[in-house]
Amino acid sequence: MSSVTIQDSTKFYISEKPIHLEIPISQFIASLEKTAKSVSDLSTFNANVSSLCSFISNEMHAFISVDVLTVMLLTYFPNFAGLSQALNTHLDSLFRYLIRLDKQSQMHLQEFTSYLILLVKQIINHTIDQNLKASQVFILLTCTELFQNIQKLPLELVIQAVNNCHCRSEFIESPQSLPSFYSLLCQTSAPFLPKYSHKEFTLVLDLDETLGHYSRSNFLVRPGVKEFLKETCKYFELVLFTASSREYADWAMQIADPDGLVMLRLYREHTINCEIKDLEKLGRDIEKVVIIDNFPKAFEKQPHNGISIKAWTGDIYDKELFKLIKPLCESVQGSCKGLKDIVNIINSKC
Incomplete structure (x- = not known):
């Protein structure tokens, strides 16, 4: 197996704004100390961290995610x-920062985080070439993917991915059948989407003939995809929902969405009869879900939630996605109270 590396350019930044907690600081620190003592048990550690998520500022999520991933590695590679010593040092520096919130403790936390990341990187590179079980390869590759995306993902999603990886690892029999990193962020049964602090409205996107088109072993990207995703991700939780296979969809999205703006992905196994996409199974307020698909039958169970877009097969002058950006974003920023307002605005302007 080839060597896998974690980006050297990863930097962690803490704002100088004070962190406001909704519980007494003494209770919060006690909870953190309890969490630190559970590092030998991945499930307990993640459960304790999850209970603190709503009290932790977003800027701290990446720092604590580092600890979650390190505990996962130690669970499967305890030697x-x-x-282990670096993890305890990092947790201690985290506690000190949260207690003091001063320049010195901030600097120490950043230094210890960089050191811990470097150590994890060395361990992954050292271990990945060894004769490992398929489940161990799965753990290492998942950790690598999560570290690469650690500053994009909310802490809740990191925990979700780690828990799913932990549960599924024992069923991995071959390195050729490894679940994708993205498949670990969602569930295989309803509700499909994870619980976390997401945006109020959810925008569901089809893949083939909506975001792009497969032709002669290549995936062609529809004009405007980059601009569309960049703008809509500011106002919507973006979800890919495709009737294609997981392997194909992840490959195509590497081309269509190289920045990974669409982190949540649902595949063929989430559809009904490989074509119907039941939005009720997402686990979101159905009044705040919109789907864009070139195949109206896909959203026939919730027709009022759907925007039918013209199928794209390669026209380089196509403007359909460009035309949707402004009305979609303006509808969310305006006075609309639900999806009917959004769809009506889109239909009236496009």
């Missing part, structure tokens, strides 16, 4: 004594 790395240096990693």
